[in-house]
Amino acid sequence: MSTLASSATAAPIAVSPTSSDDSFEVASQWQLMWWKFTRHKIAVAAGVVILLLYFIAIFSEILAPTDPNKNAAAFKYIPPQGIHLFEDGTWNFSPHVHGFSFKTDPRSFRRTYVEDPAKIVPIGLFVAGEKYKMWGLFTWDVHLLAAVNKRDPFFLLGSDRLGRDNLSRIIHGTRVSMSIGLVGVSISLVLGLILGGISGYYGGRIDSAIQRLVEFLRSMPTIPLWMGLAAAIPLEWPPLYVYLIITALLSLIGWTSLAREVRGKVMALKGEDFVIAARLDGVKERKIITRQILPAFASHIIAVTTLAIPEMILAETALSFLGIGLQPPVVSWGVLLREAQNINTVATAPWLLWPGLFVVIAVLAFNFLGDGLRDAADPYS
Amino acid sequence: MPDVLLEVRNLSVHFPTRSGVVKAVDGLDLTLYRNKTMCVVGESGSGKSMTASAILQLLKKPGRIAGGEILFHHKNGRVVDLAKLKANSEEMRQIRGGHIAMIFQEPMTSMSPVHTIGDQVSEMILLHEKVSKAEAKARTIRLFGRVGIPDPEARYDIYPFMLSGGMRQRVMIAMALSCNPELLIADEPTTALDVTMQANVLGLMQEVQKEFGISIMLITHDFGVVAEVADDVSVMYLGRTVEQGEVHDIFRAPKHPYTRALLNSIPKLDAIPGHRLTQIEGMVPSPFNRPSGCPFQSRCPDRIADPCARECPELLDAGTSRARCYQYDPAYAALWQPALAEVAK
């Protein structure tokens, strides 16, 4: 009972209000957190990377050089081309890539492509190329960077077994993979907030029931469970349905960790003196939840949510890679990596592993960002 | 002439932080004598606990001793400067536990929750003395009995969480005494205890001091504890000793304005109930925002701008005790004469 003032109250940051530095005194919690977050350089950089990825996801039609599903039987397994800015041997600005000619190995009869400097494929910015329906709303044909002639081969990151452009596919895959993380986490968040909140706020029997459910779900080996559930999705369902169902499946299990966090925080907060004070002040229960309890752990939940997104992305990638997640023609990073399942394919076309790099970058960025947010969430430490 | 055991001279402990260096201890002087109890009193932020950790080089990172001497006088007359020793050197480890033992505020967290209390105490004996395990155990059980743990043999094998706070602090005392140290540093040993337990633990400490012939350095914020057990008192404010002297003198005639104000601000049982307490104005300044000159000047009722804003003097002879205040500097004392005369009337 007698916690006397020896060390506990010696908060080094509590500056006496006689100090002249007024910005600190009147800074709200969010401002303090923002200041603390910006000190975390890696997290800020990761935040920029994530914004960039979502930018790609939003404008993938424009950013992709061509239609991700455009087959070109003549250009199977084309290796990545390098961009040349000037006309060969001169300083005339004329951005282009080189075309290809075939070469057949006389012994194995395998066809290989050889870059042919004689064939010039002119490229340009904001070129009219393949038509697409922007956000499914209106038809357009402008591409940020594309071959001037849309029939020319232009494969910055190579092509796959059907001659589709790897880069365009990755860019479109970014939309699906990044959004699945976001949508999935949103569903988890709603479930986690509601169930965790109820569990922590009311306690008692409801709490034990929800806790048992959480324990149960957590003790299941997730991949076999997902596999079982995903495999039950009828093959003939439209891709959008499958996308939604897969997202729902991922969040069905993903919410448990969020619910635990929410429950812990709510439990601790509802007994906090300042919450009791609010109740005694006559503040309505609904306002106590929305004004006192929710804001007190919102920052923490944002951090935890950020850390949950990469897990969703990894899970989707894994399922799609196994062929029981998203199905073509939908492209996600996982669907793309499926093309690289066979070691022989990887050996001939290692550029098919490029989507993997995007997965790694996205997951890393979310983890760094989440860590930074978590540190910033408690501005007093 | 009493026998000096430990002398701290001009000790500084610094904590580098993002917002600047916090001088937790800033030019501290302290003298401890054999077989005496020295109480170090101060409020939060006074650096009293930091001083205790610094003596045994147990400062938490990034804290470090930035200057000064900590002279420990061995029985054979050899003097070691503990501030110069490496934190994990053989010699420092001999001192820890062997010559200077320490107990802490929170006896629950100060012990490992997964080791038995017997193990944690007898370990200390085994570390410092060449005895068999059985012997160490027997000694531990004897010590448990001495510090008033009922049924010590059975308690040897239990875990700290099975004991009450008062019992845990007894275990800590037994541990501290186990290698017959010359000095026991007790950092707020009774703060976490109820008043009846506090009385028991303080009583026990006084008993064992006589019995084992040790010195005690007791760190506290509570003048009641000081009145109970101290021989000497050292009052700290913002990392400095502002007054040091014999306990009766300090209570009868505090010399430093801070000591005086602090003693007056405590509700006393022999005072008239409900009387207005003499209060110290203002708050303890934050360590980032300490006043230049005398650290107490921002709250001092006797402040006279001219000398007080200058760099603080050393501990000066103030008659019955020594105080760090310009009032006792012969060069400035005259400035306070009219005010003192007023008080005398």
Place this chain on the structure above:
Amino acid sequence: MTAQMPIAADPATRDNLCLDIRDLKVHFTPRKRFGHKQQNTVKAVDGVSLAVPDGETLAVVGESGCGKSTLGRAILRVNEPTAGEINYRPRGGDWVDLATLGNDALAQYRLDLRMIFQDPFTSLNPRQTVLDAIGQPLFAHGVNRREVRDRVADIMGKVGLRPEYMSRYPHAFSGGERQRIVIARALVVRPHVVVADEAVAALDVSVRAQTLNLLQDLQDELKLTYLFISHDLSVVRHISSHVAVMYVGRLIEYGPTETVFRQPLHPYTSALLSAIPISSPDLRGKVLRQPLSGEVADPANPPPGCHFHPRCPFATEVCRTQTPATTPVPGGGTVACHHWAELSLKGMPS
């Protein structure tokens, strides 16, 4: 079980009271968990009857686990009472039993009975400005923002905070200043009764005196009644007019502070008083200590009869089997001890 007599049943003496608590019980029954043994009910407050004189300070003292905080919280209905009455008389109003009121009926009395918490760091929401914190009860009761500002500025001046700081956040203040904010929040609605739960325990010595003075000044100015819960007996002696001593959920002695401190009637009170550290080294050896052996009983599993009997030097057979009744004593107090009349106990050490 021996019924505990309500202590202030006499209507004549009830006139100067504002709270009349009768046989209040707050029991916590741990929920039975499947596969676990049913744990004992913790009788945190077990049949306490207490009279709080209007406009004065009643201190509740005891060691940790004695139920003093729970008692304070039960009066404010933070902890729900299991049984008993909490009779309250508002200024110029009639007696009402707070224990039985529904939430809506209770709401109006929530402005009359307020609370000051122990830890100024946890009792303020770090996300609220000082204005929102102090003004919270006013906002909750629909006072418009302009008036709230005025009243907050007014009360901030009263507790010694500069009203200019009302748009700052708590992190900009030191512990002592935060406690002033907490006090201002309790007083901004001009309450009648304030429950102060260890209100100065977390404060530094030099700040404690300021806060105690402030509480006394405000009491005089605003005619407040304090229920002052504390473990610090010197502070209690300083501030209170009446004192109630609790031990393991029960009230064991009650009376005017001076009487209880000088002439305690319960052996526990006497032991508690003898444990107070002396105020001057000159008193060393002049004070007779009565060290208590053993530990405070576990409220989930208290000993039968008088809960204090295992530690009491005067315990007899009757103490081990029968709960002592609360008996009125000369001087307006009560005591719950079988042998109080035969004992001659020592008071405070000075």
Place this chain on the structure above:
Amino acid sequence: MLMFVLRRLLSFAVMMVLISIAAFAIIQLPPGDFITTLAAGLERSGDVDTAQLEFLRQRFGLDQPIWVQYWRWISAIVFHGDFGYSFMWKKPVADLIWDQLGFTLIISIATLLFSWVISFPIGVYSAVRQYSWGDFLFTFIGFIGLAVPNFLLALILMYVGFQYFGQSVGGLYSPEFQDAAWSWGKFMDLLAHLWIPIIVIGASKTAELIRIMRANLLDELNKPYVTTARAKGMTEVRMLVKYPIRLALNPFVSTVGWVLPSLISGAVIASVVLNLPTVGPILLNSLQSQDMYLAGAFILLLSLLTLIGTLVSDILLAWLDPRIRLE
């Protein structure tokens, strides 16, 4: 302690029942019953055995309500070890699963031990030498380990092995031992192949465990009992080993409860890429061809393994921590 174990066993049993229901539900999820699917398949191939179909319908009570079907399924498993029939393999499921499960178990446990053995000292080092170069290096590697999906790691390893060392890294045996009887040579060959799946499956968990161990130990290092131990005059190493590391071990051990499930999950995916004879490929196959009794048996048994892992970790934790043991 005994009460604790009994209580854990009880909740284990309850969990198992729930999981069996979940597994059964998954079997039931695909539209139509599997006999219809089977009949359709058989019709296409032309050898419809109506009598056999009818027998199966009877055997699994497909004309009965759902709970009866569940009861028949689970009681056959519990009382007779009969997991049903695989239509793809045309064999009883029980004849198909044990080898794969055995390998899954071996690989998962080997990976768990590997992860522990690697992450424990690294975690300790990172915490004790916080903010040192080594700490930064391990933290960085840890982040990479977290971010690379294990199948991608498998692909990269295979690619590197294929491209630069000219050898296949899949499988568990060299071709000459593939069908050989068990011998010392085969065992050594197994060990030689085992490390790749172990790295692939264990990389991300090792990274995670390093972070957990580091955080745990940093927590413990800040506790007052560490200061007490130093004040006793213990050497730093001895103090670290006896107190904070010992205490940080508790939460570390309890991680087995969720590390094991995710290792088993990871093994399923990695095995598909690395072509290992574990549950992975055959489970995937059975799911894709809706060979539901086989799939159900695997899901049930994998969950059982997981639960046993959790149970063991809880009991281990209770044994390590007197506060739980003596409750």
